[in-house]
Amino acid sequence: MTPLYVIGIGPGDHAHLTMEAEAAIAAVTDVVGYGLYMDLLGDAMTGKRRHQRELGEETDRARMALDLAASGKPTALISSGDIGIFAMATLVFELLDHANQGLENGRGWDRVDIQVMPGISAMQLASARLGAILGHDFCAISLSDLLTDWEVIDQRLNAAAKGDFVTAFYNPVSKRRDWQLNHARTVYLEHRPPETPVIVARNLGRDDERVEVIALAELEASRVDMLTVVVIGSSTTRHIRFGRNEWVYTPRGYAKKRVES
């Protein structure tokens, strides 16, 4: 058995890499991933064979990683954030599923020892930068309708808004589409006040990181790009100032209300 480590390196540089992920990368000979993510790993990539593929060729990358490990090369498949959340890990298992069905060649894949290593996802760092917006019940929804019917996404938006979940939007816009985020704002405004805090976090963990708090009513697709994660607060989320800082947090319950009443 040859290992295939399926690794989320966290947002931005290697500050969010976990100990086990660092050790796994040190142990492999081959790394498959988008070139930028390999560059972000810095010295950890020294001496590794790099297998770069452009964004959009994600199934090819997952297949290549399985094939490399099947050929006896200890391999890491990497992506930004948590590779298990809206990212590449699921493609690896979809390929195994297809191989079972005879839709993939899958030669030697049964000799691959797959181990998935979670990473810090963008919403977690966005939350941490400004406090703890994810402190109570939350959802994560991808607004990309490339592979998911819009009706399903819209149903989920309505369910999450009505259920008063803090909500993180992944893929809020793309080069080709931006109306979904404005539609989402409209849905949430039906259930939450216009001043509900929203975190807009761009390029997390990189030099040009920018994280801001806006009101739900101000959320607008033109302020957001592909490298942004958007997190909408629930009805109990608080936006406060303390000293020179501002913070956004969602209380775990009603303790505060009891104190106040």
Next chain:
Amino acid sequence: MTPLYVIGIGPGDHAHLTMEAEAAIAAVTDVVGYGLYMDLLGDAMTGKRRHQRELGEETDRARMALDLAASGKPTALISSGDIGIFAMATLVFELLDHANQGLENGRGWDRVDIQVMPGISAMQLASARLGAILGHDFCAISLSDLLTDWEVIDQRLNAAAKGDFVTAFYNPVSKRRDWQLNHARTVYLEHRPPETPVIVARNLGRDDERVEVIALAELEASRVDMLTVVVIGSSTTRHIRFGRNEWVYTPRGYAKKRVES
């Protein structure tokens, strides 16, 4: 300004600690947290002043951490998993909020430089151990009604079940209550097939870790304890076998359906 690092150390031992969290712990003189979590950090705790408090005294711990930093001691407040997700970070900001309102003394807290560092949350490791159940839209819900009215929790369960979200349950049971999880199963069975895969993961990252896949119809509070996270699949989640392994993943879209049709 003296730093207060609010750090999620990940589930179990330090394998899931991030680079920045490791560096932050190395830089402080004082660590506040539950004793077990400090023990799990091993050598990283050498030479640190330990401020242990029992579980249940969480507000005391957060206040102590702020006070230590306010007195000029670089301090880390730690918890298992992601401290920003159903954990202690939110209490720190609630205390600042209360200090603004005159409900806390808060002496010197404006001299504290708070930095939250996210960690791997239990649902992420549960998902990774068996593949990628969190690969598409998901929710996280705490089933504890200690601080949240049951009506709110029940509304969220119904919204998430109807919205076809993969759903992670935190605090699925406690010593005093277990009916909430069985109720949740009933709600989900109204919207999903009885064979829907469910991951039950106990003691993640520790020596006696146990992770299993069961069918939704088999989910039962008596199989679960306080140290367990439960993740229910969506209608598209797949449970497959490949070679000697089993995997659970949620596809990102309908690519597979297109191939199959």
